[in-house]
Amino acid sequence: MTERVKVLVVGYRKFSELINALLPEFSDEADVVIVESVASDHRDYSDMVKRYAADVVVSTGSNAAYLKATLKVPVVSQRVSDTDVIEALGKARRVAPTMHLFSYSGEPEPSARLLESLPELLGVSVQAHSYTTTDEAAESLLLALAGEAPEVIVGPSYICRLAEQRGVPAILVYNRSSARLMLREAIDTARAAQSVARALTESPDTGPFVIRSPQMERVSALASTYARGRAAVLLQGESGTGKEHIAREIHRRSEFSSGRLVPVNCGSIPNELFESELFGYVEGAFTSSRRGGRVGLIERANGGVLFLDEVGEMPLQQQVKLLRALQERRIRPVGGNREIALDFKVIAATNRDLRDAVTRGEFRDDLYFRLNVFSLRIPALRDRPEDIPPIAGHYLREYARQYATDIDTGSLLAQVVDRLLGYAWPGNVRELQNFAERLVVNCLDHGAAAITPQTLRDILPELIAADSSLQSSGALKAQEQAAIDEAMQRFGGDRQRVAEYLGISTTTLWRRLNTMGRAGVSSIN
The missing domain is CATH 3.40.50.300 (P-loop containing nucleotide triphosphate hydrolases)
Incomplete structure (x- = not known):
């Protein structure tokens, strides 16, 4: 069964009522808490998120902008489409033909072309306003009321509430379809956040x-x-x-x-x-x-x-x-x-x-x-052998923790580190991670002592095949080692000069020395 998510809705009355009407459709997917509030510094919304263990917050306009800037959880904002505007103005027309339309400027506003066509399309007179904060919204509304005295207001829930407090009819600009789409987005966002959280811990x-x-x-x-x-x-x-x-x-x-x-x-x-x-x-x-x-x-x-x-x-x-x-x-x-x-x-x-x-x-x-x-x-991992032992140790410890075993990962690493360093790593770090899991799983019953040459052949055949390939060219390998020995003596162990003399990189030289059991030879620079 899909894990339920927790949604916190922050908004004003008409918006809250709209969301509440849609909740039965999402009852199998989400637990929704609705808080009527205008977002401001006077309220601790972080504490509210903790109290309700919210995975995502839903709000509108300037409320949503404030919450996005102050909260760490995802915030999904109700958007307004041209269809929403036309539908809301159509409802408002039943009240009066003269109206004022308010919208939050942080979201895409009704297009100028739409506003120009409204009088002919709906037979209404519309004065458009935009705002960026709740204070600015209140001020814009007061100025509108002091001027042309609109017969009806169309806007988000906070504007509607302010208008109704002053005896002016108000129509919410959001409709059920856009609110339903927003709730779907919020649930999807919350699930994505949960997946990321699980990944970070697991x-x-x-x-x-x-x-x-x-x-x-x-x-x-x-x-x-x-x-x-x-x-x-x-x-x-x-x-x-x-x-x-x-x-x-x-x-x-x-x-x-x-x-x-x-x-x-x-x-x-x-x-x-x-x-x-x-x-x-x-x-x-x-x-x-x-x-x-x-x-x-x-x-x-x-x-x-x-x-x-x-x-x-x-x-x-x-x-x-x-x-x-x-x-x-x-x-x-x-x-x-x-x-x-x-x-x-x-x-x-x-x-x-x-x-x-x-x-x-x-x-x-x-x-x-x-x-x-x-x-x-x-x-590539083969070009940075210094990273191989610590990465291997990290993954061995992580898989030991995941499989809840107390095996001695240090001892386990010591048994295989030489073979790891001599391997070419075509799969890079991902392949090393896979090797580490195989080793830990095979040690669950008997600890690190379970890893013998024979079991290693079964667990990590790639490493054994690499060793066999090297051994098949024994004469060439002996010549190579003799050349490295001679160069190391000639240049007093200075790996940089030895590598230049042999025409190989210092990384390749380091790998060859490790295979020869001489990686600890100091460099003189």
Whole structure:
């Protein structure tokens, strides 16, 4: 059964009544608490969120803007479409033909074209007002009342409440369809937040960021620097090197850290579903669309980070649609009649050479330059052997914790570390993680003592195959070791000079010395 979420609704009377009428439709999915309030510094909403254990907060207009700026939980705002406006004005027309329309300026306002056509369309006279704060809303209403003395007011719940207190009829601008869509978005947002929270507590991929090598220290420093800007970051490296982990580090250190990190696997979205998945859709957009519509992945990243994983696998026809959304920071849901303005940071990741893909015509050059403002190349694990023992130790401890075993992970690591260091790691960190889980699972009954040469052959055949491959070229290996020994003696153990003399990298030399059991030989620099 799908886990229920907890929704806190903060609003005024008419909005609260609207939401309350819709709650039976969502009773199987959410527990909803409605609090009538105008958001301000005089009330502790963080305490309210804790008291009700809310996964998400729902509000409107300036209320929602204030709560988004002050709360750490996601805040979903009720939006106003042109359809909402027309429907509300149609209701108001039954009261009087002269009316004032109020809207919050932080959301897309009714288009000028719509406002110009209303007199002919509905036979009404409409004066439009916008505001940014509740104080400004109250002031705008008082000025309207002091001037033309409107016969009816159309606006959000707070404006309606102020108008009714002064004896002026008021019509709520939101309708059931838009409120239903907002509740669906809130529930989806809460579930996404719950998934992220579970991942942070359960997944080994999220333990401290374990690095020892100078290469990864440099990557970490650059990630911290690039996190400060709002521009896109492109992560490049082989599969399994930890690009998603770097993306999470950038998200955590950025000004968008209070928003969500929304991953998108660009290579797995079918063409026919691309727009509905990324941009979302409104209710009734197509035959199989679900009631209430759906919020797209890009909109879910609003205020946070959009992580475009495997972006190099995206087909060309999808690239142009994505490019427009990234350029304009606006999207139009499928079947919708208005665009939604968004603010988010973009991180893209790929194991392909995108510049080469551009040259071959497989990747758009304009999208490449849009994504490649800042670039980070993640080195393969085989090129940073210093990281192998600490990463292996980290995963061994994490899996020991997950499987609730008190095995001596230090002793276990000591038994396999030489083989780990001699391996080429085609699967990089992800492969090392898998190896660690295999080792822990096989130690559940008898501890680290269960790992013998024979069991190791069964548990990690990849390492044994690598050893066999090396042993099959015994004569070549002996010549190589003799050359390394001679060079180490000639240059007094100076690894940099030895590597240059042999025509190999210092990393390769380090790996060869470790295989020879001489990694501890000091370097003289």
